[in-house]
Amino acid sequence: MSRSGRAAREPVALPSRTRTLMAALRGQLGSADPLPPPPPPVPVRAPPARVFPSPHRQSAYAERAAEHTTALLGIGHVGTRYATDVVLQFQAELAVAHAAVAAVLPDDWAVKQGYLPLSSRVTSHHEFLLRPDLGRRLDIASLERLRRDAKRGADVQPILADGLSAVATQGAGPELLRAFTAECEKRGWKVGTPLCAKFARVWLEDEIGQEVGARVAVILLGERPGLGTGDGLSAYLVYEPRLGKTDGDRNMMSNIHERGTKPAEAAVRLAVLVGAMLEQKRSGVSLDLAPLAAQLGEAAGTGYRAPQKRVRLVEVNR
Numbered sequence: 001m002s003r004s005g006r007a008a009r010e011p012v013a014l015p016s017r018t019r020t021l022m023a024a025l026r027g028q029l030g031s032a033d034p035l036p037p038p039p040p041p042v043p044v045r046a047p048p049a050r051v052f053p054s055p056h057r058q059s060a061y062a063e064r065a066a067e068h069t070t071a072l073l074g075i076g077h078v079g080t081r082y083a084t085d086v087v088l089q090f091q092a093e094l095a096v097a098h099a100a101v102a103a104v105l106p107d108d109w110a111v112k113q114g115y116l117p118l119s120s121r122v123t124s125h126h127e128f129l130l131r132p133d134l135g136r137r138l139d140i141a142s143l144e145r146l147r148r149d150a151k152r153g154a155d156v157q158p159i160l161a162d163g164l165s166a167v168a169t170q171g172a173g174p175e176l177l178r179a180f181t182a183e184c185e186k187r188g189w190k191v192g193t194p195l196c197a198k199f200a201r202v203w204l205e206d207e208i209g210q211e212v213g214a215r216v217a218v219i220l221l222g223e224r225p226g227l228g229t230g231d232g233l234s235a236y237l238v239y240e241p242r243l244g245k246t247d248g249d250r251n252m253m254s255n256i257h258e259r260g261t262k263p264a265e266a267a268v269r270l271a272v273l274v275g276a277m278l279e280q281k282r283s284g285v286s287l288d289l290a291p292l293a294a295q296l297g298e299a300a301g302t303g304y305r306a307p308q309k310r311v312r313l314v315e316v317n318r
Contacts (some may be wrong), residue, residue: 021196082084088151093228093238100222100230101129103166108195113174115160116149118142118208122199135201143211146195150212156184156274157214157241161200165222168231169196172263176220176256177232179267189278202236202250209241216274217241223254232257239283249284251277269296 015023058066062074075086082090102123110117119142121134128135138146160177162169177194184191192212197204200221208215216239223234233256238245251273256266272295277283289296 017134045053090227096228096230097225100165100167100172100225105162105166105169105196105198107198109170110198115194115196116145116202118146118195118197120197120199120201120204125199128199132178132201136203136207138197138204138207142197143180143207146208146211150195152213153190153192154212154214154217155189155278157195157205157209157212157217158184159193159195159197159200159205159208159217159219159221161197161204161219161221162225163200163202163221163234165230165232168222168233168257171231172233172257173220173222176263176267179264180218180220180235180270183271184274187238187275191276202247203245205236205238206243206245207247209238210243214241215239216277218270218274220256227261229255229257231258233263233266235266237270237273237277237283239281240263245286251283251287272296 050172058074058076066073070173072086072089076083078084081087102125107117119139120128121129121137121139122131158177160169160173181191181194192214195208197208197219199218202219202221205217205219208214216237218235218237220235221235223232225232232254234252234254235256236250236252238250253261253266253269255261256263261269272292273287276287276289276292280287
């Protein structure tokens with residue numbers, strides 16, 4: 001059989017129905033190319049001269065409101081974030097607070113200052129932060145030392161303590177204790193032995209005052225730090241101190257530092273409060289402060305008080 005005859009009898013491959021339909025569809029669309037034609041080129045615009053927004057300016061409302069508070073107002077933003085200087089300021093202030101809480105009063109600091117050293121039942125700084133109850137009672141050695149070496153029967157028993165800021169205690173603590181003692185002695189009151197307690201909580205003054213038989217106990221201790229304020233002292237006063245007294249039996253003054261109530265001014269106000277307690281024979285919520293408005297100033301009222309100045313810890317050069 002010839003080659004031509006054999007080829008004539010071989011079947012011819014036909015395109016599939018799918019291919020035929022796709023070819024017809026492409027023909028109807030006006031192109032036999034399976035891919036659409038590329039889009040025309042789009043001109044690229046030049047970038048703006050300044051990518052970031054202009055420097056932030058506080059609104060008139062924020063500027064006026066900032067005069068009455070230390071809170072951060074009208075700080076602005078960059079996109080969805082705070083501005084860099086705001087973030088840096090916050091981090092710096094937070095670092096100040098962390099450093100104050102982490103500080104520990106040296107064991108020999110009280111003796112070097114001429115104070116009778118005492119310690120609570122806390123054995124470490126870590127335990128002090130976790131167990132406030134242990135910071136409210138003296139350990140055995142301190143209790144024996146207090147009974148042996150401290151004066152008894154004082155009108156006022158001042159106690160310097162670390163609290164939550166040993167930085168404040170070592171800073172303005174001695175100045176406040178000296179000024180307060182002088183104000184009490186000037187009024188003719190008998191002042192107890194100067195004491196310094198380590199790892200102390202506020203209620204430690206109850207046991208100390210009870211043991212020495214003081215009429216009023218006053219504990220001056222480092223207060224819980226806030227943003228940018230790690231050197232503040234607080235004072236808590238209680239009449240007839242004894243175990244079992246509550247916070248409702250106390251009066252207190254906070255923000256004692258150079259940017260708040262200065263130690264010399266705080267000493268006068270604390271002495272005025274002690275005088276009211278000795279005269280009225282009570283303290284806490286039942287103490288009548290109305291007659292003391294002239295002596296205590298804004299501390300005796302409930303009206304507006306000028307805020308302390310916020311110190312900028314970070315400056316950004318623009």
